[in-house]
Amino acid sequence: MSTVFTANVYAAAAAAGGKGLDSLCHGEFFNPVSDPNSNNFFPISIFGKAFGGSKWENPPIMHTGALCNCPSIILQGANSPGINISYWRPSKVLDISRIPGCAPSLGGKVVLSGYEENMGDVTIEEGGNALRQIMEWDYDVLGVMKVFEGLVCSKISSISLAYDSNLDPTLNTLPNGNLGEAEAALFFSNVVTLMSCVVDGVSALVMGWPVDFLPYCSGHQTNSYPYDNKVDSNNHISQLNFKVAVDHIVFKQAARFSEWVTIGPTAQCFSHPFYFPVKSAYRFNRTFPFNDNGSRKLVVGTPLHVHDIFSRNTPATVDATILVWKANQCCFKVIP
Incomplete structure (x- = not known):
C-alpha cells in the first residue's frame, strides 16, 4: 500500500468517523520519514556479510550462509543458485486505544463511530483487566519492498487488510470458545511451562x-493466550499497550495465517503461513506518545519495567502508535 494511497484512505476514514469521542482520542500524525527508528533497519546481511551492525544482532534462526539454492520461475521450478540476503523492514502501524474507533496515528481522530460500548479503561485496580481497541494498517513505503520480495526473491507476502478490533466479534463478545482457550489450557496449566517462559524473558532482555522454540511464551509480557484485547492491569500503561501489540500482531494474526513466516530454514525460498509465530522476526518501534529513537530495539518479551522504569504514558495519553518491523530472508537467484 503506497504512502499516498494510505494517506488518502486515512483522510477519508477520518472524515467519515464519529465526532463524539474525538476529544478523548489523542495522537499525532504518523510521519513516515522521521518517526521510524532507523536503527531497526540493521543489520542488513548480503552474501553472509553484515552491514550496519553485526549479524549476531539478529536472532539465530535468521543467520544464513552466503549462498542459497531455490526454485526458479524461468527454469519452471528447477533450482537456481543465488545469494542470501536478510533485512528488516517496516511492516505494520498499530493504533492502540481505549477509545473505540480511535486512530492515534491520524492525529487522534475517531474514524469509526457507533461502538461506544467497547470503551476501555485508563487503568483499573490490581487483579483486573484493561480493555484496548486495536487498529492495524499496512505499511510499506511506496510498496517498494513488496515488489522486491515478489519479483526478485519470488516471495509473496501475506495479504493484510486494515484491521479494527471493534469489527471483530471474536474479541468483543467474549467468551465464545474459539479464542485460544484450548491453547491457554494446554500451555499454561502447570508451573513447569510457566517457568520455561522465564527463559524467554531473559533471552529477550539479555540477547535482544x-x-x-517456546512459541507459546512472550517473555515479560507473560502468556499470550487467549487471543483477546483484555490485558492484566498490574503493569503500567505503556506495558499494557506493548502487550496488546505483541499479542495481536505476533500471536493472534499468526494463528489466523495473516502473519507469515519470513525467516528461518523453511522460509529461505518462500514465505509461508504457520499457526505458531516466529517471534524473533518482529521488532517494535513506539512512535506515540513518545518515540523509541535510541539504539535499543524492543522485541517480544522485552521487560518494559526494566527498559522504561516508569510508564511513558500518562493518564492523559493512554493511546499509543507502534510501528512493527519484520525480518525477511531472500534468495537473490542468478536465474529468477
Missing part, C-alpha cells in the same frame, strides 16, 4: 531476541 526471544526464544522461538
